[in-house]
Amino acid sequence: MSKPGQLADNEVYLGTYFLDRLAQLGVKCLFGVPGDFNLTFLDLVEEHPDVKWIGNTNELNASYAADGYARVKQAQLNQDREGDQADSKPGQAKSGGGKDKTQGGVRGLGALLTTQGVGELSAVNGIAGAYAERVPVIHLVGVASTKLQKSRAVLHHTLGDGLTNVFEQAHSGITCARAFLQKAEDAASEIDRILLAALTTARPAYLTLPTDLVFIPVDKKRLETPIIPDSVAFENKDVLPTGKKVEDETKKRLEFVVKEIERLWEGAEDPIVLLDACAIRYGVGHLARDLVQATKVKFYTTPMGRTAIDEDPENGFGGVYVGEISDPEVKEVVEKSDLVIMVGSLKSDFNTGEFSYPFSQEQVIELHSDSTLVQYAHYPDVSFHMLLPALAKALKPKSNVSQPPKHVGLSTKVPEGDKDEMVTQKAFWPMMGAQLFKEGDIVVTETGTSNFGILGSALPKGTTSVSQVLWGSIGFANPATLGALLAAEESSTPRRTILFTGDGSIQLTIQEVATMVRLGLKPILVILNNNGYTIEKLIHGETASYNNIPSFDWQSMLSFFNAPAPNFKPLPTKSWLAETRGQLEDILTNDEFQKADKIQVLEVRMAPLDAPESLIKQGKLSAELNAA
Template structure:
């Protein structure tokens, strides 16, 4: 024990320890795993975590991977929000898909900052709890390990740095207002879908706080009744403005001959999927997704699904179907470069309605506080079905080409075969680059969840995210395979987290795309340049390197390799491989400059943009 825990008998009635308050709130919000790496300023808190059977400590190889794992865990939980509520009226998967992680002061929190920044950019709520020196040491401004060593003992350097990439921060210095501060940042993370930052000094871990706050839900469910200067309540004002916006959209809808819906990232992040589904069913409208909006609904052409739209990076049939529309309702748009084909959409503003979590844009007008949570149910009630809507493009868009078993593997063959392999409810994790672009034209099966870091785009993210996705899948209550697609260059950054996957007896299928370097970079610049080369590994040795715990009943991992079409067909068609009841690594050997067609187009456009 790092510090002796005081007896609970010493607590006054209605009190709990501060560390326990944090865990109780996290459990209330659906968090069942805590990711991190221990340090001397977290050990007392780690003791409290270890004694709480409702939440499991997941020790990662480093803090960066822990942040990626928390991100993947939250995304899969978020995906559950996009399915219809169950019979009790509750949406499964936890509130807003929250995740949590714990690191130590300075060295630990800096190590994970890249992952926290990515979660901030892509709207993923993570509570980052940092164990910091005691309040006494901080007030004494001593030169302490994990500080920068300068005279005056600065303890605010790292919290100042993280303030630019978290939605809220709480720097606890006493127990007096600690519970209120914890609730404040949790609520901020839930309502903005972004990370929040909390410091926990070592001498406050067992500080007594008021436990009565735990009886009140963090997210209020009552009506909006704030009184405005006009004399109206906020609810009345909102209802009037909502009715006006609905009228504007209904007028445009009636005039449109070929309306569509494009679903994007923030619809996923804020759990609006079931509302979009209601609108699609009510209107029969064709709908498309962006790369960041994938699997918010089942990608089934019979529901009107038309494919993944990335403007100039799209298949021409998808681009043609989208850009001839005379009314596009965009739900949760995230206008980043890779998500929009480098901003190349040809849809005119006069034909666009944007629905966001905090506002609505109708052509050139903006209506604050009219969210898609309010608008989507109203539109599903009033928008009439269109009898003249064209059929969606035929999917899959890229059929399996003819060939011989001995043919070398190419991306043209790989992804159609992957499409045949994937099953309902699979969680598909794709590294940004070759893997994510290969999956663009592949409709994913019913109930699937897609995880990829399109905006932040940090290579290596997917390996850590797979750990989080696997743990979230365990909580789903039904069997879900987790399939990771990652390049050899990206995997080398974070592959040590496979050790943690083995340690906890998890069984992903890892499809490693071996093209001997950074192919996405080669296509942009330097196809033969040495800086795009990597060390070449013997990937067959990877899984045997990691030893499961003593007494583990998990089946030993298995390695497979495919360099020809026939080899890949045999592996993906094998039922033992498809069962995925063990960790397995499939190394797919591809040419250095072979890539999905969309990635070739990205390379050309990016080269032009960067040279300009």
């Protein structure tokens, strides 16, 4: 690797420049796996004061972890914003955002380091997931020196024909921007371009760093110009940080759209707000909250929009709406509405009950990050960053709007059951809301049973929900939990991190539990042990052997990952097993368990074909659509 050169006082190494930029943007953890083309850069990480290296057990896991980290950081910054608006709300998690508090927008960034070819390609699925779900993750790849690249040497970690653009190409449809650094002159500006693109679009970006550019000098002065997307600045200002003035035409267009919406609003008797994924990702939860509070209407969330703002019935939360697969009482009240303001909607199959919204387009207003849709009219360049505050001022409060069912958020729906009976999905999820969750928790749910089950759990104030409903890659949740745990450590108040996964899903990425153990993190890992891929069985192949999986001894997992070694002293762990409802209740009410002061496994045995009602409905809808 190229050796560090002399630096003048006003210079930093390019490698350090990249890390300083990450630190400015609130990134304190760099996920990844070492490889011979990124080792000297890792020396710079080791000595960096703000960015910490998190070595993962493989690259796919690292990409998932970076994604989970970014999501929770974004949520914590959103919550800080909420805190700003409504002072001293109890139980609200505060992160040490510092000056970040003055800005909304996309601020939760994740970062991932891999090595050429073998490393970067292993992460591709995780990057694609971040792209689909709008999570900005920077994928930095350590590659061979520009000189070796030019020689087209048959290096290991290549396809044998020199280092071509094949690996960059594999990232082309799943990142918003790519830079293949080749020369000193534009390396720093390319880094800035990549970071700005990721924050602007809330999507991952790709960057290669050749070994001979790690130690080139960069003028420190560049760091004084912050990287802020225009959309953030739009929120309240007339002049953007780039110096660009917000044009009169833009303001006139905005006023026009506000008037159009005002007209519909005044004619509506029972309007609601429906919060979705992009409200979280683009950091406008606090603006949506202002709108709800100003207009006194009820708000609902989609599965992907959960915890965009506190799910507090006292402040207008009405429940989770998923079309056909909604709780019937929630469905009824939502579908009575005559005007639905959708904020940041992402209408994927699993997020909409297989496209089963019954609203006519004339009842719908959609607020997006880059455009607005009012009935049939499309307004490009009118983003929710500017529109939400304007609407909060313009729209008059409504009284007498429909009231959602009382059980939402109150966990009164835990079904009766015998202490000795096997735990059912029907009982399990309400029990989580009633007996496990508390304010400030981070709840990570896996694709499959857990993502559907959690729809039946109340989430207290300050909760952050993490799930991958659109991309739906099984195995995501466990490494995402690692990322969430590390993000939670950056919160100013302690937060518990709770994973819900199944034995079918966690097997894909199980080794990342070892990283949690190594780092002394303290998640509660709830494993629904039901012997196989339940969600697949419900879609097709109920008893087919291809939906079977190996049989893991969940009670011994933590000890397998916790052996003494020259550089490691085993840490306290605890594994719990619930085979009956009574056992589960005992664990949930156990102080040691609730305290979450060590890493814990809670294995819950369930019947293989037992599933949440919503998943059963979804499975049928999916099978029908596939057969159509």
